[in-house]
Amino acid sequence: MNIKAQFGMVMNLDKCIGCHTCSVTCNNTWTNRPGAEYMWWNNVETKPGIGYPKEWENQDERKGGWVLKDGELELRAGKRTNKLLNIFYNPDVTPIDDYYEPWTYDYETLIESPEKQHQPVARPKSQLTGDYMEIEWGPNWEDDLAGVHETGWRDPNMRGLEEEVKFQFEQTFMMYLPRICEHCINPPCVASCPSGAIYKRDEDGIVLVDQDACRSWRFCMTGCPYKKVYFNWRTHKAEKCTFCFPRIEVGQPTICSETCVGRLRYIGIVFYDLDKVEEAASVTDEKDLYQAHLDLFLDPHDPKVVEEARKAGYADDWIEAAQRSPIYKLAVEQKIALPLHPEYRTMPMVWYVPPLSPIMDSFGNGVDGIHPQMIFPAIDDMRIPIQYLANLFTAGDTEVIRSVLKKMVVMRSYMRSVQLGRQPDQNLLKQIDMTEETLREMYELAAIAKYSDRYVIPSSHREHADNMFLGQGTAGYDFMEGCSDCAVNPNMTDSYQFGEAYWGDIGGRTSNDL
């Protein structure tokens, strides 16, 4: 067993109101710079729609993620030699126009315009060229289904739904899908980078780009099937969501989560077995990928797992955090959170609770008013087609979606009984295979959603990252005399004689003796 801790996020789509606060705060924190204006490390898409960038899910075109070739896991865009041969021109790059051309407005005319018959207008100006431009596409262009009658059918998740769905007013459906980098367990962007500039952090699984090692080969953008690695056109380097690691390291949630007004995001860690990743990502049937992914996660309450985690160097606060992890609860214990597009074989770590939606006909006044016995048939009549959700979250397996939606409906029905002092229908509980205790926990996490329950984030153990004693006095003013006079090891020479090993070798007591 090769145990690793991994940060994950769950977003409860049932609670998302599509306000874009997450996108805006993320943008203000990270991408409000020249070359990055077009980047939305966090964006909220209205589904159905082609999204950002256009048709990012159409992998025939975009070539992202992994595929099985003769039973072997391989990058869809081609293997190593193929990349080096295409290094002078990568035919599969998603160009900036497929995101949108960033612009600003000519605000000066508003102030400096002479008196005229009409109000002065601030015209849009391209941030790429400074020229006036016509805006034909932009961030979140499809907000609340705008233009869906044209773009809807180009949404790859619509396959198999042609008969059922009409993109006409009052006959359509919609949902919000906030997206960030998935910080995959099997990240194809990392695998695509010829320079080894993108890496996964060993201790917490966060995927980052080393800006000094990026050489502008641009294969990561193709490799990521979620199109969440961006290209800074000013610095010519790849950039991506950092999972707000400076915040995470001190135990704070990411800025998108912190500012979510719907309080729908959850952050925590899970333990998984690195040795089993390749096998799990290589299962033949795409529909088995969700289960294979679940099987990767280790039970943090299992004494054997705890022991392994300790051996691997994880501190007790991390093990405790894994045991309290809302991610583990939602994904493994309650099984209501699902990965986004498991068929990309990336083992993504941002999961989603699918949204409930109004019931189309014959059942009258919505989910809560339905007689308990009518709940299950009603699921299939919800406005968002089960098949659509299945194409998003389970590689097309509608049974898993049904089971999740049933749990969500039963939880409401159960809590309604509890609140009204009625006897809960035990038969319903049996059918969804959940105990009253887990159902209660599901309710607490979804409806009460306490800050401390949503975010169980163990602080990073930076104090173990290096020998802090050695660093003493080596940093400070670099003018005048500086601090080197009082430094422990001013020349940063061999650290052996400053370490425990040396102390042990000359007969001193070390932590092993305690």
Next chain:
Amino acid sequence: MSTYDQFFWLIYPYLMLTLFVVGHIYRYNTDTFGWSAKSSEFLEMSRLRWGSLLFHWGIIFVFFGHVAGILVPKGFYEAVGITEEMYHFGAVWFGGAAGVATAVGALLLLYRRSTVSRIRINSQKRDFLVLILLSVVIITGFTNTVGYTASGGAFDYRETIGPWFRGILTFTPDVELVTSAPIGFQIHIFSALFLFGIWPFTRLVHMWSLPLEYLNRNYIVYRRMQGKKLTNR
């Protein structure tokens, strides 16, 4: 040997080659962030395609052509039985083809960089300088091979420029060898050396980053906090 000759074929080459070596060390240690291919494909794809492909593949063949013609002594070919005719056939046809590809590629790239406004505006002066200089080097080189040598020019660069350049590299320079070279060759040498001199300070440094280690690397890269690189799988 005039002062003029001594400057152009002795002092200047060493100046430029020193800049080339020291400049790279300096740049790598002071500007790792700027060390990249500076790809502009993200802003414009269709015109880049043929320009970049022709130029890059062409220049690779041109490089090996120079190794064969300049770095490998003429005596070596005679020893292994490659005649003057065979050599020239190869140099003119293969070298010519690679030259055409490289020249067309470079001009396409230059045209793209000057006419596509989002590329032009986001270019640095040195990006233009590199492309213009490359075009000069390539076109003079191409006309030397095809225009001069192939049409029966009496000047044999394998007996003059070759030994001179090898002399420069081995610190036994013989300036006399190149003073009588036709002006086309002299411009080619001069501009190429200038390119070497500015090389470390331009995007050309990406050549040293050709990621061959990728072929043997594990797909997924892990790093620990200590900065130690760990790879699994």
